[in-house]
Amino acid sequence: MQQVADEAGVSRTTVSFVLNNTPNVNISAATRARVWQAVANLNYARTFAARSLATGRSQTVAFILRQVPDELLVNGFLGGLLSGVTQAISADNYRLLFEAVGHDASAGAYTELVRTQRVDGLIISGPVVDDTELRDLHRESVPIVVNGKPDFEELYSVDVDNVASARTAVQHLIDLGHRRIAHITNGPLNYTASSDRLEGYRQALLNAGLPCEDRYIQINPTFTDQGGYEAMRHLLDLPERPTAVFAASDVVAFGAIRAIQEAGLHIPADISIVGFDDIPLASYLAPGLTTIHIPVVQLGVRAGEMLMQLIQGDPPVPHRVLLETRLVIRHSTAPLRES
């Protein structure tokens, strides 16, 4: 930096002011030009650590993924999420530190990132179980945004409205004339995404004055396509088998589809099915899967924006943001056939 100052014939302060475009400092255009020229000549770039030490800010946020490696592998949303977050924070010239941690109650290794001031804030993606360290951090006003459902209400969060989305999916089936509509959960009910979607299913049926029968509700404990397959097998064995199914995730829907096809039945002629997530490959399938589209990129963008606001000491309102989903109608659903 001294070299740049020398080359430009000014002091280091001036160089710093020019480079930072510091407000409330009047520096002649000519001087600025000389400084920039010197910077260019010397191919100078300020040392990050020094700036960070002096300013007390790291210009970095951490993206914490609460997933084990195996889950990471099949996470079709990661790209969209990262893309969104990056987009949002790059406006303020922030960068993203990626960290994947498991589901352990206190996998708090990431709190170290904050304590050492390596990052200025945290985006946590995935279910947040009771984590005392996190609670402490939040109490100390560390900027934190959760992507999903936070464990305690005061946390800032962005999510989709699972209940309303599920209602939409089921309403679509009702609109097509279906009456015997089954539901396969996307996972165990202690996950809010699962229980909320089940709740939406219930609401849609009740609103339409349809009975909500337990035999048509399959709790899939696994999050996998295999779980969907087995659940569907049970449904197909029912005396009055459903004419439509709401599978609470696309992956589970895939499993269900396999079961249906193996049984010699056709989609959507014999059974309609709607999924949830709109994972990138949902459209590649034949028949293309009708499903609920989640705005993944937006999920990332909003989380990034909220975090930046928090970092800038400008708390976002409201605390919890729910993003709109939309029904994508492809070819796995059709009007009920009179039989």
Add this chain to the structure above:
Amino acid sequence: MQQVADEAGVSRTTVSFVLNNTPNVNISAATRARVWQAVANLNYARTFAARSLATGRSQTVAFILRQVPDELLVNGFLGGLLSGVTQAISADNYRLLFEAVGHDASAGAYTELVRTQRVDGLIISGPVVDDTELRDLHRESVPIVVNGKPDFEELYSVDVDNVASARTAVQHLIDLGHRRIAHITNGPLNYTASSDRLEGYRQALLNAGLPCEDRYIQINPTFTDQGGYEAMRHLLDLPERPTAVFAASDVVAFGAIRAIQEAGLHIPADISIVGFDDIPLASYLAPGLTTIHIPVVQLGVRAGEMLMQLIQGDPPVPHRVLLETRLVIRHSTAPLRES
């Protein structure tokens, strides 16, 4: 840090030595214990920027993805790659900075990360076009590892052997008795992944003494399933239509499958098809896609390991690592039916 020193009744130097476990320094167990106790009492954590400034190392590597947001969205490999890299670098207590840049010749924004010493090394994933900045960086001995095919040979890289893998895929079809085997590229031929896979296809046919006919080779310019769909349509229109197809990516295979099914033909009874990539959802399909499995996680691990070696001044041998792929046989391929 001074507080910790006071609390433990030692100097800051000693605290530093204990915390770093500095070698060649003998500190009594009792003293060490007191220091750690003080650290715990005060919930102390060293400021990252200060350490970084003093040591000249950032304990951070950048993961540069050469993809535009749209590609990122459907990147099924990202999770595996990140998982692998993270795994490899976490051993040395390194962290990962994620950055997505487009394909522009010199999208060199990321070189700033190096110049400012914000990161100690670079992993670049995706095609590297001629990038002068990158070349400069490499010449200055900045640790860089490319995931894929590097633009200039001297770069360290880890990749899969596309030629050999394609050969394996086609050999599988040959072994099943197929003679009229078509090929649909996964993208334009200026991408080495595409041209190398085509080359493997050729080699397999030649090795088997089969003719390699242009009419059975479809160059798909798009990387999309739609491209695969259209290419397959052309193949189906041929007077002697192929009995088997090697699609150079799973996504392209999906498109081809759609075309085949629309034509009223059955897989694998009428036409066998093998893909490439083994994207996470390849197995969800019915019929499950026979394909070439790419060890994504390992790709990340090796890249991470090589980078760490470079950072530690211990250049890995060899320069370029090719990882083994393997053929995953599912249900989209079957022996040739005598007709």
Add this chain to the structure above:
DNA sequence: TTGAAAGCGCTAACAA
């Protein structure tokens, strides 16, 4: 075995 002290490269308050 421990301590003193000199940086690391920058920012920003203050002075000029």
Add this chain to the structure above:
DNA sequence: TTGTTAGCGCTTTCAA
């Protein structure tokens, strides 16, 4: 409009 200077919090050499 520009320069002086005191930190920011740590590492590490050298001396004790």
